[in-house]
Amino acid sequence: MTTNLIEFSAVTKKFKNHRALDSLSVQFKKGSTVGLLGPNGAGKSTCLKMMLGLLRPTSGSVSIFGWDLWSEGPKIRQQIGYVPEDPWLYPWMTVRQVLQFASSMYERWSSALAEDLLVHMSLPPECLVKNLSKGMRMKTALLVALAHRPRLLILDEPMSGLDPLARDDLVEMLIKLRDEETECILLSSHQIDDVARLADEVVILNAGKRLVHASIDELIGTTKRVEAVLLDGRLPERVLQQTVWQRVDRRNWSMTLHPFDAAMVDTLVEANPISSTTVVDIGLEQIFKDFIRGAAPCCAP
Amino acid sequence: MLRTLIWKDVLANRFQLLLAATLLVASYGAAATLALLDPSQAAQPGGRQVAGFLLSGSLLSHAVAQLSLAVLSGNLIAGERANRSAEFLAYLPPSRGMVLRAKATVLGILALLLLLIPLGITGLGALFPGGLPWPTSDRAIARTEVFIWAMGFCASGIGWLASCCLQSNAVAILFALFSPFILATLIRIVIQSTESTAILLAANFSIGLAGFLIGTIHYLNRVEP
Numbered sequence: 001m002t003t004n005l006i007e008f009s010a011v012t013k014k015f016k017n018h019r020a021l022d023s024l025s026v027q028f029k030k031g032s033t034v035g036l037l038g039p040n041g042a043g044k045s046t047c048l049k050m051m052l053g054l055l056r057p058t059s060g061s062v063s064i065f066g067w068d069l070w071s072e073g074p075k076i077r078q079q080i081g082y083v084p085e086d087p088w089l090y091p092w093m094t095v096r097q098v099l100q101f102a103s104s105m106y107e108r109w110s111s112a113l114a115e116d117l118l119v120h121m122s123l124p125p126e127c128l129v130k131n132l133s134k135g136m137r138m139k140t141a142l143l144v145a146l147a148h149r150p151r152l153l154i155l156d157e158p159m160s161g162l163d164p165l166a167r168d169d170l171v172e173m174l175i176k177l178r179d180e181e182t183e184c185i186l187l188s189s190h191q192i193d194d195v196a197r198l199a200d201e202v203v204i205l206n207a208g209k210r211l212v213h214a215s216i217d218e219l220i221g222t223t224k225r226v227e228a229v230l231l232d233g234r235l236p237e238r239v240l241q242q243t244v245w246q247r248v249d250r251r252n253w254s255m256t257l258h259p260f261d262a263a264m265v266d267t268l269v270e271a272n273p274i275s276s277t278t279v280v281d282i283g284l285e286q287i288f289k290d291f292i293r294g295a296a297p298c299c300a301p
Numbered sequence: 302m303l304r305t306l307i308w309k310d311v312l313a314n315r316f317q318l319l320l321a322a323t324l325l326v327a328s329y330g331a332a333a334t335l336a337l338l339d340p341s342q343a344a345q346p347g348g349r350q351v352a353g354f355l356l357s358g359s360l361l362s363h364a365v366a367q368l369s370l371a372v373l374s375g376n377l378i379a380g381e382r383a384n385r386s387a388e389f390l391a392y393l394p395p396s397r398g399m400v401l402r403a404k405a406t407v408l409g410i411l412a413l414l415l416l417l418i419p420l421g422i423t424g425l426g427a428l429f430p431g432g433l434p435w436p437t438s439d440r441a442i443a444r445t446e447v448f449i450w451a452m453g454f455c456a457s458g459i460g461w462l463a464s465c466c467l468q469s470n471a472v473a474i475l476f477a478l479f480s481p482f483i484l485a486t487l488i489r490i491v492i493q494s495t496e497s498t499a500i501l502l503a504a505n506f507s508i509g510l511a512g513f514l515i516g517t518i519h520y521l522n523r524v525e526p
Contacts, residue, residue, distance in 0.1 A: 053524070054388075055525075080392075082392045084392075088385035088389055090384075090386045092313070
């Protein structure tokens with residue numbers, strides 16, 4: 001039996017002439033917390049919206065919990081908690097009315113949990129949604145997403161609009177949730193340090209394509225920055241193939257290699273009269289930037 | 302779940318429902334004012350006067366009910382799109398069919414209320430001494446009633462279709478309000494004969510029905526909220 005909770009098979013999504021997703025194939029397993037990273041327009045939100053059936057692929061297929069998204073939409077949404085980047089709730093409802101409304105939509109809704117979260121998030125129950133700040137609306141949407149104990153939690157830029165304290169609270173809450181019953185958490189964010197704290201694997205998307213999908217530990221372990229002074233100024237083919245990004249300043253070469261292995265440095269030394277070489281560990285944020293910069297046509301290796 | 306959706310749709314369209322209630326009451330207010338100003342009414346016995354006023358009020362209320370129904374049908378779906386709450390509803394579990402069923406129920410209940418309440422009030426006229434019950438002898442009134450409801454059905458169908466397709470509830474409501482008049486003008490231009498009334502009646506019903514059907518099919522098949 002498959003342990004894949006979510007499966008994208010060669011999914012392409014076109015908006016007129018723009019390809020938001022380009023033959024994307026990716027699987028997310030049960031028990032994983034996945035950070036979806038990418039620059040603006042990389043296809044993160046498209047990808048997340050597709051999981052809820054809010055967008056239909058131009059080609060390819062999406063299955064969630066092993067079910068077809070189009071024939072089992074309501075059943076799938078019953079088990080998904082979703083917080084969009086910009087949550088639009090009913091502006092004329094109070095926070096409590098939103099909860100009452102949502103409670104009758106979900107079979108697994110827990111009123112006790114909703115009340116706990118309401119207090120924990122310091123949400124004013126009798127306040128109209130239209131009078132809430134974006135951060136408060138985000139918290140209300142999060143409450144709705146969590147109170148039915150979803151199997152899959154999808155968060156699209158959940159940290160945006162939150163103050164640093166609320167952000168910390170949210171991260172703590174998600175860590176707790178990850179350790180409890182939610183089978184998979186998917187979050188897209190530009191706050192890479194938060195993703196690094198929360199997620200155990202990342203998918204880096206760029207221009208609708210998957211650049212990398214790996215566990216964070218593995219990615220950090222197998223991606224290194226090599227700083228070298230190359231007198232010859234040519235990279236051997238083997239090194240070139242593994243170069244994610246490079247910058248050359250006269251004879252000073254800076255390159256990010258993935259997957260890195262120590263033998264590459266030997267190859268580099270053999271091929272070039274090198275005066276110095278250093279291997280530097282880099283963090284997730286730098287890895288992300290290098291993958292994106294490297295994928296851009298202007299600086300592709 | 303359906304009951305909650307209906308509750309939500311009633312609250313989301315409370316201004317439109319309030320407008321319907323106001324127009325209903327205002328119709329009888331207008332009929333009463335006209336009755337007081339009409340000297341021929343004053344000569345009638347008291348019971349008949351009351352029955353006549355109730356009948357006029359009911360006829361007027363049936364006419365303005367079509368406005369209320371057109372406004373509601375134009376707002377029901379596009380209104381949620383305009384304030385973007387449709388996006389919230391879209392990722393909740395209810396199916397499109399259920400969402401639409403709730404909206405159709407609200408529209409249907411309002412239509413029934415706007416039809417039956419004035420009929421009931423007209424019936425009250427029979428209770429007054431000398432008052433007449435529904436004037437069955439007057440076929441012209443019945444024909445007018447059918448024509449009014451046909452125009453209303455057309456307006457609501459077009460409003461429903463526009464609401465299913467458009468982002469703006471204001472535009473959907475305008476479509477609903479003007480479509481029967483545009484249709485009437487077109488038919489009068491094309492068919493310049495005494496038969497045009499029957500054709501107009503059939504056209505109103507057909508276009509209304511087509512609006513409801515096409516709108517429903519479009520909404521059930523569209524992916525975006």
